[in-house]
Amino acid sequence: MATLLDLKSIHKSYGAVQALNGVSLTVREGEVLAICGDNGAGKSTLIKIVSGAEAATSGQVFLRGKEVHFASPADALACGVATIYQDLALAPRLQVYQNIFMGAELTRATFIPFLRILDKKKMSQAAADYLGRLNIEIKDMKAPVASLSGGQRQAVAISRALRWQASLVIMDEPTAALGVRETAQVLDLIRQLHDQAVTIIIISHNMEDVVAVATRIVILKNGLKLGECLTENLTAAELSRMIALGDLGDRNIIRQTAVE
Amino acid sequence: MTEKYQNFLRRYGTALGGLALFIFFAIAAENFLNPSNLLNVLKQISFLTILAIGFSFALTTSELDLSFATVGSLACVVAGGLIYHQFSPILAIAAGLFAGLAAGVINGLIVTRLKVPSLIGTLAVSSIATGVSFWITGGVAFVGRWADAFLFLGRGQLVGIPVLVFWTLIIAVFSLFVLKQTRIGIHMIFTGENDEAARLGGIPTQKMKVLGLSISGLTAGFTGVLLASTLSSADPTAADGFMLTAIAAVLLGMTMIEPGHPNVPGSLIGALTIGILSNGLILMGVEYYVQDIILGMIIIASVSVSASTITKAAFSV
Numbered sequence A: 001m002a003t004l005l006d007l008k009s010i011h012k013s014y015g016a017v018q019a020l021n022g023v024s025l026t027v028r029e030g031e032v033l034a035i036c037g038d039n040g041a042g043k044s045t046l047i048k049i050v051s052g053a054e055a056a057t058s059g060q061v062f063l064r065g066k067e068v069h070f071a072s073p074a075d076a077l078a079c080g081v082a083t084i085y086q087d088l089a090l091a092p093r094l095q096v097y098q099n100i101f102m103g104a105e106l107t108r109a110t111f112i113p114f115l116r117i118l119d120k121k122k123m124s125q126a127a128a129d130y131l132g133r134l135n136i137e138i139k140d141m142k143a144p145v146a147s148l149s150g151g152q153r154q155a156v157a158i159s160r161a162l163r164w165q166a167s168l169v170i171m172d173e174p175t176a177a178l179g180v181r182e183t184a185q186v187l188d189l190i191r192q193l194h195d196q197a198v199t200i201i202i203i204s205h206n207m208e209d210v211v212a213v214a215t216r217i218v219i220l221k222n223g224l225k226l227g228e229c230l231t232e233n234l235t236a237a238e239l240s241r242m243i244a245l246g247d248l249g250d251r252n253i254i255r256q257t258a259v260e
Numbered sequence B: 001m002t003e004k005y006q007n008f009l010r011r012y013g014t015a016l017g018g019l020a021l022f023i024f025f026a027i028a029a030e031n032f033l034n035p036s037n038l039l040n041v042l043k044q045i046s047f048l049t050i051l052a053i054g055f056s057f058a059l060t061t062s063e064l065d066l067s068f069a070t071v072g073s074l075a076c077v078v079a080g081g082l083i084y085h086q087f088s089p090i091l092a093i094a095a096g097l098f099a100g101l102a103a104g105v106i107n108g109l110i111v112t113r114l115k116v117p118s119l120i121g122t123l124a125v126s127s128i129a130t131g132v133s134f135w136i137t138g139g140v141a142f143v144g145r146w147a148d149a150f151l152f153l154g155r156g157q158l159v160g161i162p163v164l165v166f167w168t169l170i171i172a173v174f175s176l177f178v179l180k181q182t183r184i185g186i187h188m189i190f191t192g193e194n195d196e197a198a199r200l201g202g203i204p205t206q207k208m209k210v211l212g213l214s215i216s217g218l219t220a221g222f223t224g225v226l227l228a229s230t231l232s233s234a235d236p237t238a239a240d241g242f243m244l245t246a247i248a249a250v251l252l253g254m255t256m257i258e259p260g261h262p263n264v265p266g267s268l269i270g271a272l273t274i275g276i277l278s279n280g281l282i283l284m285g286v287e288y289y290v291q292d293i294i295l296g297m298i299i300i301a302s303v304s305v306s307a308s309t310i311t312k313a314a315f316s317v
């Protein structure tokens, strides 16, 4: 598989706090990569750097082999990197389709030259289409997001990523606030994206979810990468133990290649 | 009570209250329905509405503009001063508008660059605007025989309707169009609803805040010019009295149509209601200070009814 994203020795400090201490990692096209680790390990910080929400103190980010410098989320979005934040970053009182097209609204020409107005009809239809692709039933595209269930909101946030035609979708704890049924729904959404050849990075504290959807796992601790492992034949209990002990044992594929 | 009925009351209850007020004064206040009185009310409401709409743009991006009234006064003396000194009306109008816009841009930069909360920053700019106004006029008002072309702006009539009413409608329709039909409009709304989400979605939220405050300044500038023309004088406190009434109109407007959101039709009806109220009370011979008391109560009641993310964010320092 070709390399999509390459992070080289990323450091990030917040004043005296060293959130990331030289993390390097590679994301391959089409994979579902999980980033795991204890609270404060630096997971969110790492993805904020990739999504353009924060700038690294030092280190390099390569996208499809080219070095990129994302100064803002808009820059990352323009390169096809869309992030779904833990709080989903929606405007609850605005409508479903408005949220899906937030920041990327469709417009149409008017009889006045150069004056373009919002194409609400087209946006509603396209929004319904994106949600349909995710097999999520939301009847009214004009309903306020506040009236939706947690799973439906997650679907709205994911549709937003689709709207940007993102080739890399990053999700920070997408199931953290959800019930059993809705969690299953979101995992399904992730599989759908995976089937559509979208590359995914997922952060989660739920080991069951991680082993269920991820193809590869990176474990962070105290701003450092402990190692990587594949999810094949990996149980949730085993993964929990690796994170708790801070040791991947012979599961660590990085150490294995180093030994060879 | 059916749900539909409740929803109707939620959206239009305040407007019905305004209508009831109108009927009450029509019956109780002598001369209220007198055409010259209604014309006068309409003029007052015009200033109020234009200022209120400007203020609501700033509030849409979740920023408060407490300077619009004194900035209006500043624009009034800038335009009036130039007219007084025999400069061309075009120049006077442009200078008045520019003064308002400049104050708005300065507000925006103070809030976004210097990170001063708008509640404080615009209050400070308000003080500066008052100071500059008195400086320009030397503490008195410019009064004189002014060019007819300039006077038409605020005193003229078209098909029997004051030109002021047309200005108000043009601004209301244009604002509604911008907020409802354009990308800039919805980007301002997103900025107010969830600043961080909007930023993460690629919306330039800081620019939207500068824009919201600039529009508030520009409409204040326009109101100042209209006041100079209507009064054919320029007083350094000409628009100061509109501060609380315009804010009350917007907050009252947020209790209807789109409850919780600043909205143009709401502001318009809010301004109508407050205009009718203050005129009716005066006609009934109620002491002037009673108006202030009622205004304060309207503000508290409106915000408590429509307490929303936007108002909470805007009013917090």
Ligand SMILES: Nc1ncnc2c1ncn2[C@@H]1O[C@H](COP(=O)(O)OP(=O)(O)OP(=O)(O)O)[C@@H](O)[C@H]1O
Residues within 6 Å of the ligand: A014, A017, A018, A019, A037, A038, A039, A040, A041, A042, A043, A044, A045, A046
């Ligand atoms: N804006 C900030 N200012 C100061 N310190 C920060 C900031 N953001 C994160 N940190 C610190 O950086 C470290 C890594 O935080 P980060 O949020 O990346 O952890 P995480 O792995 O996402 O944890 P969690 O699982 O709890 O979400 C923590 O010690 C945190 O306190």
Ligand SMILES: [Mg+2]
Residues within 6 Å of the ligand: A043, A044, A045
């Ligand atoms: Mg986190």
